[in-house]
Amino acid sequence: MSLHSFLTRLIWLCVLPLVLLAGWLALADVRDTQSDRDREAANLAKNFATEIDQHLSARIGALNMLAQSPLADEPKRWPDMYREAQGFHGSFGSHVILADPALHMLFNTRAPFGTALPMLPPSKGRAAAPSALETGKPSVGDIVFGPLAKEPLVAIAVPGLRDNKAAFLLLTIFETRRFQDRLDQVALPAAWALTLLDGSGQVIAHRGPPGLDSARDVDASGRFVVKSTASPWSVVLEIPREAYRAPLITAATALAAAILAATLMGVFGGLLASRRLGRALVALTETPAPGAPPPDIGEIATARQLLDEAAKRREIAEATLRESEQRFRRLFHDAPLPLGIVNKDGAHLAINARFQQVFGYSLAEVPTLAEWWRLAYPDPAYRAWVQENWSAAVGNAARSGTEVEPLEYRVRCKDGSERTMLISGINLGEDFLGTFFDVTERRKAEDEIRRLNADLELRVTERTAELQSANLELEDLAYALTHNMRAPLRAIGGFSQVLMEDHARGLGAGAKTCLDQIVAASADMGRLLDGILALLRCTRGELHRARVDISALAQRRLDRLAEAEPERTVARQVAPGLCVMGDAAMLEVAVTHLLDNAWKFTRNRPDALIRVSAGELGGKPAICVSDNGNGFDPAHAERLFQPFQRLHRQDEFAGLGVGLASVRRIIRRHGGTIVARGEPGKGASFCFSLPEEGAESEADTVGRASARQEHAEMEEHRG
Amino acid sequence: MQKWRNTVARNILLVEDNPQDEMLILRALKKSNVANKVDVARDGQQALDYLFCEGEFAGRAGGEMPTVVLLDIGLPRLSGLEVLARLRADARTRLLPVAILTSSDDDRDRLKSYESGANSFVRKPLDFTEFAETVARLGVYWLATNEPPGKAT
Numbered sequence: 001m002s003l004h005s006f007l008t009r010l011i012w013l014c015v016l017p018l019v020l021l022a023g024w025l026a027l028a029d030v031r032d033t034q035s036d037r038d039r040e041a042a043n044l045a046k047n048f049a050t051e052i053d054q055h056l057s058a059r060i061g062a063l064n065m066l067a068q069s070p071l072a073d074e075p076k077r078w079p080d081m082y083r084e085a086q087g088f089h090g091s092f093g094s095h096v097i098l099a100d101p102a103l104h105m106l107f108n109t110r111a112p113f114g115t116a117l118p119m120l121p122p123s124k125g126r127a128a129a130p131s132a133l134e135t136g137k138p139s140v141g142d143i144v145f146g147p148l149a150k151e152p153l154v155a156i157a158v159p160g161l162r163d164n165k166a167a168f169l170l171l172t173i174f175e176t177r178r179f180q181d182r183l184d185q186v187a188l189p190a191a192w193a194l195t196l197l198d199g200s201g202q203v204i205a206h207r208g209p210p211g212l213d214s215a216r217d218v219d220a221s222g223r224f225v226v227k228s229t230a231s232p233w234s235v236v237l238e239i240p241r242e243a244y245r246a247p248l249i250t251a252a253t254a255l256a257a258a259i260l261a262a263t264l265m266g267v268f269g270g271l272l273a274s275r276r277l278g279r280a281l282v283a284l285t286e287t288p289a290p291g292a293p294p295p296d297i298g299e300i301a302t303a304r305q306l307l308d309e310a311a312k313r314r315e316i317a318e319a320t321l322r323e324s325e326q327r328f329r330r331l332f333h334d335a336p337l338p339l340g341i342v343n344k345d346g347a348h349l350a351i352n353a354r355f356q357q358v359f360g361y362s363l364a365e366v367p368t369l370a371e372w373w374r375l376a377y378p379d380p381a382y383r384a385w386v387q388e389n390w391s392a393a394v395g396n397a398a399r400s401g402t403e404v405e406p407l408e409y410r411v412r413c414k415d416g417s418e419r420t421m422l423i424s425g426i427n428l429g430e431d432f433l434g435t436f437f438d439v440t441e442r443r444k445a446e447d448e449i450r451r452l453n454a455d456l457e458l459r460v461t462e463r464t465a466e467l468q469s470a471n472l473e474l475e476d477l478a479y480a481l482t483h484n485m486r487a488p489l490r491a492i493g494g495f496s497q498v499l500m501e502d503h504a505r506g507l508g509a510g511a512k513t514c515l516d517q518i519v520a521a522s523a524d525m526g527r528l529l530d531g532i533l534a535l536l537r538c539t540r541g542e543l544h545r546a547r548v549d550i551s552a553l554a555q556r557r558l559d560r561l562a563e564a565e566p567e568r569t570v571a572r573q574v575a576p577g578l579c580v581m582g583d584a585a586m587l588e589v590a591v592t593h594l595l596d597n598a599w600k601f602t603r604n605r606p607d608a609l610i611r612v613s614a615g616e617l618g619g620k621p622a623i624c625v626s627d628n629g630n631g632f633d634p635a636h637a638e639r640l641f642q643p644f645q646r647l648h649r650q651d652e653f654a655g656l657g658v659g660l661a662s663v664r665r666i667i668r669r670h671g672g673t674i675v676a677r678g679e680p681g682k683g684a685s686f687c688f689s690l691p692e693e694g695a696e697s698e699a700d701t702v703g704r705a706s707a708r709q710e711h712a713e714m715e716e717h718r719g
Numbered sequence: 720m721q722k723w724r725n726t727v728a729r730n731i732l733l734v735e736d737n738p739q740d741e742m743l744i745l746r747a748l749k750k751s752n753v754a755n756k757v758d759v760a761r762d763g764q765q766a767l768d769y770l771f772c773e774g775e776f777a778g779r780a781g782g783e784m785p786t787v788v789l790l791d792i793g794l795p796r797l798s799g800l801e802v803l804a805r806l807r808a809d810a811r812t813r814l815l816p817v818a819i820l821t822s823s824d825d826d827r828d829r830l831k832s833y834e835s836g837a838n839s840f841v842r843k844p845l846d847f848t849e850f851a852e853t854v855a856r857l858g859v860y861w862l863a864t865n866e867p868p869g870k871a872t
Binding site: 496 | 737739740743746822823843846847850851
């Protein structure tokens with residue numbers, strides 16, 4: 001429905017009840033007017049009838065008084081009665097007749113008493129005298145034409161009742177002219193007609209517009225009849241149809257005109273307002289011309305403002321969208337990656353320039369995914385693999401809502417070359433964007449790197465084996481060398497002694513001193529050789545890994561140490577159940593060295609404490625041997641593990657300096673690590689951890705010749 | 720004891736390639752004064768030749784077996800352990816007391832020695848005094864203390 005017809009209907013809906021109400025009110029008003037007028041007419045008629053009745057009643061009353069007078073009973077007193085009747089005549093202006101029941105006039109005040117008088121003229125219709133004789137009651141007669149008066153007359157007859165019988169009649173006769181006079185005095189609206197009728201319907205008096213024909217011009221509603229109470233007469237008031245209707249028509253016309261005018265004004269005003277509102281509303285649906293004044297209806301102006309703002313926002317949003325679309329388009333087409341958009345049916349919607357450039361196919365050549373597959377993967381077996389993979393990847397992506405897992409595919413280009421592509425994709429709602437990342441070169445490089453790595457690995461393995469072998473050789477050499485130096489050394493020392501023992505007499509004091517020094521030096525060297533041998537020997541031979549109960553080893557060693565020096569009081573705490581996988585013999589050597597060390601360096605402490613406990617090293621479980629002995633400067637921690645490096649003077653703590661070096665060799669041989677922590681005067685703690693079971697071969701390989709590890713340990717220690 | 724000393728020849732075969740060790744051992748044995756005679760072989764083959772009277776020792780005077788053989792392990796030509804194996808494989812020397820006197824401190828050598836039938840395993844101390852004492856004790860033990868199995872028949 002258009003706004004215009006809606007508003008028009010609205011206006012009519014508002015106006016119509018008002019029009020109906022106005023019409024109803026107008027109708028009521030017209031009816032009021034009509035009933036007022038009817039009442040007025042009825043009153044008028046009634047008043048006139050009353051007036052006639054009073055007129056007649058007065059005369060009837062007077063005649064009754066005369067009739068009751070005893071003067072009438074005796075004819076000799078009739079002259080007196082005549083005089084009284086003359087008085088009546090004088091006061092009422094109408095003559096009085098006395099008549100006997102036979103209707104013989106006895107006297108007539110119009111004629112002198114005693115004048116011979118005729119019979120009362122018989123009247124046509126209803127006459128007063130016979131009626132009065134008949135009923136014994138006063139009676140008013142119909143109109144008669146007076147033979148003497150020569151004019152229409154009416155008579156009133158009153159019977160003189162004697163013994164309930166009419167003994168005589170008193171009549172008075174007067175001209176109808178008198179009623180005409182009275183009627184003429186009535187204030188009668190123009191066009192109305194007032195008529196006094198006798199019992200037979202003859203007109204006694206009449207006034208009205210000339211030419212009025214009652215039967216023709218007057219409706220029943222316009223006729224008001226009032227019966228006289230004193231006579232059979234009636235008063236008729238007639239309002240001609242024209243006159244009767246005129247005021248109604250006038251009032252109705254005026255009201256109709258007023259209602260029409262009001263309706264028209266209402267509708268017109270409403271239409272004007274609705275047109276203005278309509279225009280304003282219609283303007284809302286249109287883009288306003290620049291510089292147009294704002295709508296003058298406040299709410300619509302607000303709406304306009306809101307619409308303008310929304311439009312502005314929409315414009316900005318559209319511009320942004322357009323820009324972003326353009327950007328996307330440019331991004332898609334100029335992207336340095338081959339890109340393709342496929343719809344759900346597998347038809348290519350777009351491929352970008354790079355796609356065409358890299359693969360050589362145009363959109364016309366690969367209109368669908370199937371066509372692309374056929375060209376890009378000519379080998380049916382490989383194609384089947386690709387399709388299966390791709391479908392699975394796309395299915396996964398759709399289910400999980402993520403992008404397609406990138407996977408490498410070998411794509412055949414139009415020029416016959418093959419490129420390795422990392423193909424992935426993302427869902428774009430209805431469509432699907434496939435991205436192609438060329439990894440051909442990278443794949444080649446990676447393959448090369450892999451090959452080189454494999455080579456390198458092999459070379460490292462070989463080199464490691466060589467190194468290991470060389471190292472073993474060197475160790476063997478060192479061992480053999482050390483070993484073989486013993487004999488000459490024994491000879492040097494031995495013969496020096498032999499010299500001193502067997503040939504002392506031939507030697508001077510100086511020579512003896514020299515020989516003493518040779519013996520002492522060879523003894524020192526012997527100890528060094530022993531040390532080296534011990535160091536080398538501690539890790540010689542196969543590594544037999546087994547479960548070793550360190551707690552038991554430590555307890556045994558500590559017991560032995562305590563036995564050896566019962567005079568010392570050393571608190572010994574060994575956590576139970578400390579076990580590792582390793583070579584029992586070697587670990588016993590290591591634990592022995594560590595405990596001997598702790599035993600030795602707690603010598604000066606009365607409250608000596610040696611503890612073997614579980615610890616942690618680089619996140620791995622470790623075993624720690626701690627004491628509260630002399631400790632050491634952490635700066636020299638690394639030197640502790642160097643062979644023949646000592647942090648104490650020989651006269652403080654005796655020793656060769658191979659104990660901790662041996663320990664480290666053993667731990668490393670196992671592929672483990674050891675760290676020393678300490679502070680001067682506050683004790684030392686040595687923690688070692690061994691690799692778990694299964695790391696054996698590697699640890700064995702690496703552990704024997706790893707300089708890197710040593711470095712790492714030092715770093716760790718510093719940290 | 721005196722009687723035993725007179726009736727039983729107390730000879731030692733020292734198998735030692737190191738001349739200095741040989742001299743020092745001989746000196747120690749001499750000082751202990753238990754051995755009647757100490758013969759020296761300077762390699763494994765020579766030792767076997769001596770014992771089996773072969774090669775340069777064919778027709779060795781008396782041809783009798785020493786009371787004990789002091790055998791080094793590291794020897795030229797045939798090692799001490801090979802010599803030992805050969806001795807134990809031969810009926811004539813199967814029960815001949817052999818004491819290994821060596822510089823080796825290799826556990827494997829020691830084990831191998833016993834497995835091959837060595838009667839004793841003694842390491843040469845590095846220190847001369849100790850060395851001299853050890854050798855002297857060894858001589859006294861094998862020549863005076865220990866009862867040999869007797870002449871093989």
